[in-house]
Amino acid sequence: MHETRDLARFITGSRWETLPQPVRHEATRALVNWIGCPIWGGRDEAVTRALAALDPFSGPREAALLGRAERLDPMKAALINGIASGISDYDDTHLATVIHPTGPPACALLALVERHRVSGAQFLHALALGIEVQCRVATALAHGASGAWFMTGVTGGIGAAVAAGLALGLDEERMVWAMALAASRAAGSRETHGTMAKHLVAGCAAEEGLFGAFLAQQGFGAPDAPIEGKRGLGTLVAPGADFSALTEGLGTSFELMRNAYKPFPSGIVTHAAITAALELAREAGLDPEAVATVRLAVHPLCLELCGRRAPASALEGTFSVYHWVAVALIHRAAGIRQFSDGIVRDAAVAALRERIDARAEPAYRKDEAQLEITLRDGRVLRRHVDHALGAVERPPSDDALTQKLADLCADRFPREAGERLAQIAWGLADEPDAARLVAAATLR
Amino acid sequence: MHETRDLARFITGSRWETLPQPVRHEATRALVNWIGCPIWGGRDEAVTRALAALDPFSGPREAALLGRAERLDPMKAALINGIASGISDYDDTHLATVIHPTGPPACALLALVERHRVSGAQFLHALALGIEVQCRVATALAHGASGAWFMTGVTGGIGAAVAAGLALGLDEERMVWAMALAASRAAGSRETHGTMAKHLVAGCAAEEGLFGAFLAQQGFGAPDAPIEGKRGLGTLVAPGADFSALTEGLGTSFELMRNAYKPFPSGIVTHAAITAALELAREAGLDPEAVATVRLAVHPLCLELCGRRAPASALEGTFSVYHWVAVALIHRAAGIRQFSDGIVRDAAVAALRERIDARAEPAYRKDEAQLEITLRDGRVLRRHVDHALGAVERPPSDDALTQKLADLCADRFPREAGERLAQIAWGLADEPDAARLVAAATLR
Numbered sequence: 001m002h003e004t005r006d007l008a009r010f011i012t013g014s015r016w017e018t019l020p021q022p023v024r025h026e027a028t029r030a031l032v033n034w035i036g037c038p039i040w041g042g043r044d045e046a047v048t049r050a051l052a053a054l055d056p057f058s059g060p061r062e063a064a065l066l067g068r069a070e071r072l073d074p075m076k077a078a079l080i081n082g083i084a085s086g087i088s089d090y091d092d093t094h095l096a097t098v099i100h101p102t103g104p105p106a107c108a109l110l111a112l113v114e115r116h117r118v119s120g121a122q123f124l125h126a127l128a129l130g131i132e133v134q135c136r137v138a139t140a141l142a143h144g145a146s147g148a149w150f151m152t153g154v155t156g157g158i159g160a161a162v163a164a165g166l167a168l169g170l171d172e173e174r175m176v177w178a179m180a181l182a183a184s185r186a187a188g189s190r191e192t193h194g195t196m197a198k199h200l201v202a203g204c205a206a207e208e209g210l211f212g213a214f215l216a217q218q219g220f221g222a223p224d225a226p227i228e229g230k231r232g233l234g235t236l237v238a239p240g241a242d243f244s245a246l247t248e249g250l251g252t253s254f255e256l257m258r259n260a261y262k263p264f265p266s267g268i269v270t271h272a273a274i275t276a277a278l279e280l281a282r283e284a285g286l287d288p289e290a291v292a293t294v295r296l297a298v299h300p301l302c303l304e305l306c307g308r309r310a311p312a313s314a315l316e317g318t319f320s321v322y323h324w325v326a327v328a329l330i331h332r333a334a335g336i337r338q339f340s341d342g343i344v345r346d347a348a349v350a351a352l353r354e355r356i357d358a359r360a361e362p363a364y365r366k367d368e369a370q371l372e373i374t375l376r377d378g379r380v381l382r383r384h385v386d387h388a389l390g391a392v393e394r395p396p397s398d399d400a401l402t403q404k405l406a407d408l409c410a411d412r413f414p415r416e417a418g419e420r421l422a423q424i425a426w427g428l429a430d431e432p433d434a435a436r437l438v439a440a441a442t443l444r
Numbered sequence: 445m446h447e448t449r450d451l452a453r454f455i456t457g458s459r460w461e462t463l464p465q466p467v468r469h470e471a472t473r474a475l476v477n478w479i480g481c482p483i484w485g486g487r488d489e490a491v492t493r494a495l496a497a498l499d500p501f502s503g504p505r506e507a508a509l510l511g512r513a514e515r516l517d518p519m520k521a522a523l524i525n526g527i528a529s530g531i532s533d534y535d536d537t538h539l540a541t542v543i544h545p546t547g548p549p550a551c552a553l554l555a556l557v558e559r560h561r562v563s564g565a566q567f568l569h570a571l572a573l574g575i576e577v578q579c580r581v582a583t584a585l586a587h588g589a590s591g592a593w594f595m596t597g598v599t600g601g602i603g604a605a606v607a608a609g610l611a612l613g614l615d616e617e618r619m620v621w622a623m624a625l626a627a628s629r630a631a632g633s634r635e636t637h638g639t640m641a642k643h644l645v646a647g648c649a650a651e652e653g654l655f656g657a658f659l660a661q662q663g664f665g666a667p668d669a670p671i672e673g674k675r676g677l678g679t680l681v682a683p684g685a686d687f688s689a690l691t692e693g694l695g696t697s698f699e700l701m702r703n704a705y706k707p708f709p710s711g712i713v714t715h716a717a718i719t720a721a722l723e724l725a726r727e728a729g730l731d732p733e734a735v736a737t738v739r740l741a742v743h744p745l746c747l748e749l750c751g752r753r754a755p756a757s758a759l760e761g762t763f764s765v766y767h768w769v770a771v772a773l774i775h776r777a778a779g780i781r782q783f784s785d786g787i788v789r790d791a792a793v794a795a796l797r798e799r800i801d802a803r804a805e806p807a808y809r810k811d812e813a814q815l816e817i818t819l820r821d822g823r824v825l826r827r828h829v830d831h832a833l834g835a836v837e838r839p840p841s842d843d844a845l846t847q848k849l850a851d852l853c854a855d856r857f858p859r860e861a862g863e864r865l866a867q868i869a870w871g872l873a874d875e876p877d878a879a880r881l882v883a884a885a886t887l888r
Contacts, residue, residue: 046664053658057517059501073501148675153628177641184597184641185648187631190675197621197628197666204629214497220490222641231592231634 003228003246007133008175010250011162016125016429023254024429027128032401032425033261034091034102035066036408039441040336041087042067043412046196050083050203063111064442067412075207078111078160082203088339089318090265090408091202095366095392096258097138097151098268098301103202104156105130105163108209110441113434118167120431126166128256130209133179134159135255136246137227144240147304153188153201154237158227160209161216168213180222181212183233194308194316261401263390264334267306270321271388272369273298273358277328280371280383288330288348293355295372296325300360302369310353317344325371326352336407367391402426413443447672447690451577452619454694455606460569460873467698468873471572476845476869477705478535478546479510480852483885484780485531486511487856490640494527494647507555508886511856519651522555522604526647532783533762534709534852535646539810539836540702541582541595542712542745547646548600549574549607552653554885557878562611564875570610572700574653577623578603579699580690581671588684591748597632597645598681602671604653605660612657624666625656627677638752638760705845707834708778711750714765715832716813717742717802721772724815724827732774732792734819737799740769741814744804754797761788769815770796780851811835846870856887 016024041047042065051065054076061070063077066084071077085091085103092102105127113123137155145151161182165175185208192198216222227233227246234241264274273296280286298321308320317323317339326349328334343349361370367388373381387393396404402422409418421440428437460468485491486509495509498520505514507521510528515521529535529547536546549571557567581599589595605626609619629652636642660666671677671690678685708718717740724730742765752764761767761783770793772778787793805814811832817825831837840848846866853862865884872881 049662049664050659053662053664054655057503057519057658059503059517073503075501146679148679180636180639181641181644184633184636184644185629185631187629189628189670189677189680191667191670191673191677192624192628193675195624195665195667197625197664200625200628211498214501215494218493218497220493220497220641221639223635223639226633226635229635231637233633233635235590235592236633 001225001228003243004179004225005176006247008172008179011129011133011166012170012172012175014129016121019125019128023128023256024124026256026259027124028426028428029261029398029401030092030102030131030256030259031106031124031127031428032405032422034085034106035425035441036405037088037091038081038084039067039412040408041084044084044087046087046199047080047084051080054079062115064114064438066110066441067443069443074111074115075210078107078206078210079203081110082107082206083199086199086202088265088336089267090262090336093260093262093268094135094138094255094258095260095268097135097142099134099138099152099155100202101131101134101159101259104134104160104205104209107202107206108160108164109167110438111206111210112164112167114438116167118434120428120434120437122167123434124429126163129166130159130163131256131259132254133162139255140227140241140243140245141234141238143238143242145238148190149237150188150190150192150201153205154186156202156205157182157186157208157212160206161212164210164213165216168217170213170216174216176224177216177220177222178212180226181215181220182209183226184222186233194319258392260390260392261396263396264324265336265339266318266324269299269302269366270306270324271390272367272385273302273321273371274324274328274334275389276369276371276383276385277325278332278334280373280381281329281332284381286329288352290375290377291329291352291355292374292376293357294325296321296356296358297361297364297370298358299364299366299368300362301366303358303360311344314339314341314344321358322353322356323349325356445669445672447687448623448669449620450691452616452623455573455577455610456614456616456619458569458573460565463569463572467572467700468568470700470703471568472870472872473705473842473845474536474546474575474700474703475550475568475571475872476849476866478529478550479869479885480849481532481535482525482528483511483856484852485528488528488531490531490643491524491528495524498523506559508558508882510554510885511887513887518555518559519654522551522650522654523647525554526551526650527643530643530646532709532780533711534706534780537704537706537712538579538582538699538702539704539712541579541586543578543582543596543599544646545575545578545603545703548578548604548649548653551646551650552604552608553611554882555650555654556608556611558882560611562878564872564878564881566611567878568873570607573610574603574607575700575703576698577606579703583699584671584685584687584689585678585682587682587686589682592634593681594632594634594636594645597649598630600646600649601626601630601652601656604650605656608654608657609660612661614657614660618660620668621660621664621666622656624670625659625664626652627670628666630677637763702836704834704836705840707840708768709780709783710762710768713743713746713810714750714768715834716811716829717746717765717815718768718772718778719833720813720815720827720829721769722776722778724817724825725773725776728825730773732796734821735773735796735799736818736820737801738769739816740765740800740802741805741808742802743808743810743812744806745810747802747804755788758783758785758788765802766797766800767793769800
């Protein structure tokens with residue numbers, strides 16, 4: 001019953017320099033992988049509408065909106081950047097819990113650094129621990145939680161509070177309160193999927209994390225055991241919660257190392273099927289016209305979360321394994337350039353979607369899939385994928401992450417500006433002022 | 445699966461003039477009962493600290509803080525007023541669900557009316573329907589929800605969204621979205637009880653309701669069935685949710701009529717026991733020194749929620765039936781003047797608390813209690829209370845509500861200012877501009 005306090009003690013006692021080198025490098029990779037997402041999503045209609053709604057209430061405009069020119073107060077900037085980061089569903093995924101851990105702490109930090117100076121190393125340290133705590137809370141709550149919970153929302157505020165709390169230099173007691181205040185607002189429903197409301201979670205989590213840290217800084221008290229307490233988050237969300245996951249191996253075993261970076265802008269549970277389709281299409285030089293039927297076997301969660309048969313928009317397409325398998329077979333590519341309403345509505349893609357039959361295979365891992373294509377001439381092509389591209393076992397190279405960032409920035413920034421952003425992000429640990437990262441990610 | 449839409453249709457089609465007269469009067473009573481609470485609580489340390497944390501981020505200061513002189517942007521004002529309203533635990537209670545329904549919609553409306561002109565009747569109409577929807581959502585979710593949920597938080601944002609949405613004139617579709625956006629952020633944990641964090645729920649709900657209404661107004665889409673949908677609030681919070689409660693008897697049966705106003709500033713479940721103690725102390729002219737032991741029988745929820753044996757502060761005292769029974773026996777009064785750290789720490793009160801034994805009686809209603817006092821001379825005094833003072837069956841008169849408001853304002857405003865506020869509140873239905881109510885509740 002003191003896991004939150006133990007976490008807070010570890011967090012406030014931790015230093016960037018003493019994190020293992022692979023963890024420090026992975027924090028940088030998480031940032032590079034993620035930061036293109038809010039830039040790409042920044043001009044989406046959902047962002048524009050949220051901005052129109054909230055701009056009249058903005059306080060001092062001390063924080064930048066990524067990929068845009070406007071500025072807002074830090075709490076609203078964190079919210080809007082978080083909304084933008086979720087548009088493409090192209091961010092990172094802690095596969096064991098299916099949460100997207102970088103957005104909430106990163107948005108809280110990006111909103112803070114122009115007001116409150118922190119070094120690049122402090123930024124990455126706070127990001128690494130925000131991600132770490134968030135993944136550990138999600139792991140603890142994975143036992144018995146309904147699949148209806150949107151766990152990024154449930155855990156993201158706590159991760160953002162940790163990151164913001166570290167940047168603000170909170171002591172152990174106030175770090176507990178910051179986490180507890182965020183935990184008391186933890187929310188998130190998968191009913192939102194397929195609507196603009198889905199994009200809110202990372203943004204609200206980031207804002208609520210800042211809120212918790214700012215209130216705790218002023219001595220606003222909160223419970224000691226917000227997660228593991230009798231009426232805490234565990235009881236509310238996950239009747240079988242295993243709180244030992246909050247602290248076991250803390251400082252030696254890092255969940256950050258089990259964070260995956262998406263090669264495809266769709267639900268992570270679709271990635272094994274897309275990998276199979278891409279590999280088969282490329283190796284066999286497949287003519288999509290020649291395809292009679294496609295049979296797919298996937299982990300049950302793939303169909304539960306991404307079983308939409310006939311998406312009507314790119315947004316809905318992110319929840320359709322049928323769509324992205326069809327795209328991969330036809331385009332032999334499944335990147336951000338294939339994420340468009342036009343491709344979702346394309347007649348050839350729609351026709352192929354309808355010829356795909358998918359079944360749930362409970363024995364599969366989440367990143368495993370099998371694809372069987374029957375051609376019109378009767379031939380059958382098969383591909384079994386043990387680990388999806390982008391899975392922890394098949395991580396993208398640093399160069400692949402640089403390319404992903406460049407693709408996401410392509411329509412937003414001149415090429416040199418995108419390259420400069422990548423350079424600053426990769427070298428952030430040596431930057432004296434993390435605000436340089438924000439400046440490079442903003443239109444001016 | 446269309447209860448939220450049915451609610452939105454009813455809400456947007458409803459008019460103040462066509463509400464039954466008793467409902468209109470009860471909306472006014474709910475306001476008069478409640479509005480002293482944020483004024484009284486406005487100078488609490490929790491409010492001061494939250495204000496210190498959030499003031500630097502305020503946007504245009506278009507909204508007043510009740511009982512204070514500062515102003516904030518509407519979203520932050522709603523939050524701070526909500527925090528202030530919960531300090532005393534003296535607001536209203538929908539006894540069937542133990543939620544405090546007036547705070548969230550009232551705070552959203554009070555924050556809005558200086559920016560967006562509404563008449564007094566529009567204000568009361570929006571308040572009445574915000575309360576109504578909130579109580580209905582809580583009733584629907586009462587089946588199977590863990591007692592660890594702080595249901596005012598879970599349902600309050602939806603009530604606030606309804607109220608704000610009506611004030612903004614949202615159409616049916618956008619009213620659904622406003623409710624859905626608030627529902628997607630629904631949160632609240634009883635682990636916060638006894639800390640400052642407990643006071644956040646009404647404030648966060650009010651802010652999130654405004655947030656939902658402002659975003660919906662700009663066309664920010666959200667799910668159609670946020671409460672009753674497969675992955676909606678019902679599934680998350682209450683596995684046995686009965687969604688028929690959302691719409692059954694809508695327009696003819698009003699939960700607002702089953703809302704109770706506290707005579708005592710403590711947890712509602714303590715009220716039957718306090719009533720018994722007060723009545724016995726007054727009628728028997730009881731000398732507290734003569735009391736040997738006190739035996740109390742109460743509904744189990746009384747001890748579950750308010751079973752704190754040795755509170756250390758007025759705040760903790762609100763969760764102690766032992767404390768308030770002792771206060772009632774010694775002071776022969778249990779109002780806001782008895783709500784103080786000094787009385788909690790008073791040796792005589794503490795000594796009497798320790799001589800009280802309480803047991804849970806599952807057969808009792810929540811507003812039923814029995815008190816048995818054994819005097820040092822061996823005599824035994826007994827009192828059985830069927831309905832607590834302030835219960836729906838024993839509602840306070842309009843005059844009693846006026847007095848409660850005066851008591852709450854006594855240390856904040858000159859007497860005439862308090863009387864003027866009461867006058868405006870009672871006559872609000874005929875005020876052309878609801879902002880006059882705000883002006884009367886503010887220090888200038």
